[in-house]
Amino acid sequence: MTVPARPGLDVLSPYVPGEAKIPGIDNPIRLASNENSMGCSPKAVDAFLSLSRQLHRYPDPSATRLRETISDRFKLHLKRIVCGAGSDELIELLAQAYAGPGDEIIYSQYGFMKYGITAVAVGAKPVPVPEKDFKTQITEILAAITPRTRIVFLANPNNPTGSLLTLDEILTLHRGLPSRVLLVLDAAYADYVDDKTYDPGYFLAEDKENVVVLRTFSKIYGLAALRIGWAYAHESIIDILNRIRGPFTLSAPSQAAACAALGDRQHVQKSFQHNRQWLRWVTQHIQQLRYHVLPSAGNFVMVHFSQSMKPSHRKQGTQLAQDVKSFLNQQGIIVRPLDPYGLPDCLRITIGTAQEMETVVRKFQDYQSRHQHLRQSVG
Ligand SMILES: Cc1ncc(COP(=O)(O)O)c(C=O)c1O
Structure with a gap:
């Protein structure tokens, strides 16, 4: 059987x-x-290769140097950063930590496919909210909130439509969310945005206890093979993610390559x-x-x-x-x-x-x- x-x-x-x-x-x-x-920066390749004689060593479980480099580069608080094996892993960890059977996870109808899959994987109900003209509808998302809603995942820019939400739309959404609902702003494509008014939302994550910004090294940094992502959020969220994550999911050569990639502006x-x-x-x-x-x-x-x-x-x-x-x-x-x-x-x-x-x-x-x-x- x-x-x-x-x-x-x-x-x-x-x-x-x-x-x-x-x-x-x-x-x-x-x-x-x-x-x-x-491709990626040649400096990232060199950094990756420089660890080829150290493959018997476990990686730094706290990714300290990488977190410091991220903190320096984006002027963010070190204690509010956690790294993971791609933003995929961080999406999974957030869902595991904040939703389960009987809960609901909201995302936009044509939002990144991983959100719906992850909702089901943790036993929660996936709630796709209809788009209009291939655009995320903030009012519809707010209307879809129920007492069971735990997380709203939004990719900004969105994959696969390429649509972008304005800062005003994000703020309106956040204002309308109950504080027990986590707002995850997935900024995988942030570095490609050619719009001076765009903001990935770090300041919101800094200010509010229910906002997470996700970033990845798989896109503009060209390191998709190495699986490196990071999250920026209130320390209470980072603390939970640190408790449930695997200590060694981010390999040492990946950490080294990501540091070098950040340095190659x-x-x-x-x-x-x-x-x-x-x-x-x-x-x-x-x-x-x-x-x-x-x-x-x-x-x-x-x-x-x-x-x-x-x-x-x-x-x-x-x-x-x-x-x-x-x-x-x-x-x-x-x-x-x-x-x-x-x-x-x-x-x-x-x-x-x-x-x-x-x-x-x-x-x-x-x-x-x-x-x-x-x-x-x-x-
Ligand atoms: C919106 C969005 N978020 C997250 C990811 C996952 O990226 P990673 O390679 O960091 O797991 C992708 C990958 O295509 C994506 O499009």
Whole structure:
């Protein structure tokens, strides 16, 4: 007899990562996981390698030097920082610490997929709140709060839509939340935001006892393979996370690489400029082909292939998205289908190198001219 798992886990849809391979194609263009196409800082590589003769040693369980470097770099209180194996681990720890069976975890309808999975994993009820025009709705979130709500997870900028919440919206949301509800602001893409009014929310986490800001080294720092994230929150929250986390989930080479990456401001600046330029370029060029590209504050764009949200249009859009994805795959390009987000009529494309972006746009153009041709010959 199989040992029964907790109810709900056997039917939970697991996280679907971006594909990395196309059968029969060597070195595909990988635009499915929002990685930094420029890689990481060479200084981070050196720091990582410098520990290659120390692999028999356990890492520092407190990640002291890394926390000090983060504290220095962002002018934050050392005691309010905790590091984890990617922000993924911190999302899990927060859910384990603050929610359980009978509780509710709120997130936006097209919010990062991990939030809903984590809610089910800890036995809580996932509560996705409808979006309008692919934007998080603060009023709807506030209306969804019940006595059972424990956490609101918000990615800002959001993945996969690329949408951004203003500081006013965040403040309105926070003001409306009961103090027993944790507000988690996931700022994975913060360094890509090209908007002077944007704020990841450190000051709120500093001031309030129910706010957490999450950051990661997987995006602009280009260290996704090393799994490094950190949280900034009131000391009472950090204390709880420190009690339940595994002591050694963040390896010593990862800690060293992250410190070095933070020190290389030039690499971050270069990555930001590159993203700024090519995000605009790819958005414009795909739009010129009359596909709807959503404005994005991250290092990716979401293309919506339906003319409207009417079911008949969405059916056509879904067919088109699948067709474009297959075509791009045949051409050696991997993009992200968004069916697991309930967006089968959308594709997400990471900003890659200049050459990769030129190729992707050229292939979109090829796709379109082939199909116009087909339509004309059928018509
Ligand atoms: C919004 C958001 N939060 C968190 C993560 C997880 O990042 P990490 O690699 O630090 O676990 C991602 C990864 O894509 C993300 O998009």
